[in-house]
Amino acid sequence: MLQAFLRCVRRFPWFANVTLYGCLFAGGDLVHQRLSRRDEMDWNQTRNVAVVAFSFHGNFSFFWMRFLERRFPGNSAGMVMRKLFLDQAAAAPLATTVFYTGVSFLEGKEDILEDWRNKFLNTYKTGLMYWPFMQFLNFALMPPYIRTVFTGCCAFVWAIFLCFSRQTGDGTAGAALAWLFPPKEESAEEMVDSKLKEAATAKPVQ
Template identity: 80%
Template sequence: MLPAFLRHVRRFPWVTNVTLYGCLFAGGDLVHQWFSARDQVDWRQTRNVAVVAFSFHGNFNFFWMRFLERRFPGKSTGMVVKKLFLDQTTAAPLATSVFYTGQSYPIT
């Protein structure tokens, strides 16, 4: 069963990436709420986090990382530093801004 699952993951990397981002963001929000000792889980907040992750973060990061790997191929230290620098100076501020903007406009 695992080989069949992995075959689908390799065949549909975009779907896998978007699904993982959405589930990890929503799961992370639930764990954060649980550890912050709230009386009840705020499902609206978790839903908003999941919507932002599914609609933007999974898609953006899939295509951004693909662009970086094609534009700067290789695993040498210099290439990794270039990719890391571009990621942290370009993509990270954009992704953070989208996340906080998405959280500030709650879906009713």
């Protein structure tokens, strides 16, 4: 199965890489909606995310990875660090900008820069805690022809975060963690038991 997939990627590199990237990115939105425990799936939202992913992110990643490899060939420490620096300095802010503005445009918002203004900086700083490590593995270990596929696998997780940030978050990792792991709420019985225990252990007033 894996060998067949790799043969397909080698034979149709653009189609295979971009298609898989777009599917994984759109899948991130579906997972976000599931984790949000919505009563109904918003398929229009998933469509908008998929359009942005297929039309820009997948294609940009494919040609960006080719450009970096041609400009800085090989996986020596120096070449990897050069590619990593350029990726985070140029590609990361561009990809984040296109996501926020692109989805807002497809939704028909009057001010397509509103989400970008409010959340871009936090999102970019959060990305610096995730993408440099993923792309280091990509540039150091992955052969060039599947680097967009690997980026797409990483983008699946990142898309969940982006979709959450755009809907209800602020672009920070703290908000995402609070959403994923909300504090446990005490049930009514637990609250009564707690009050009874406090009353039983309280010292009588002299």
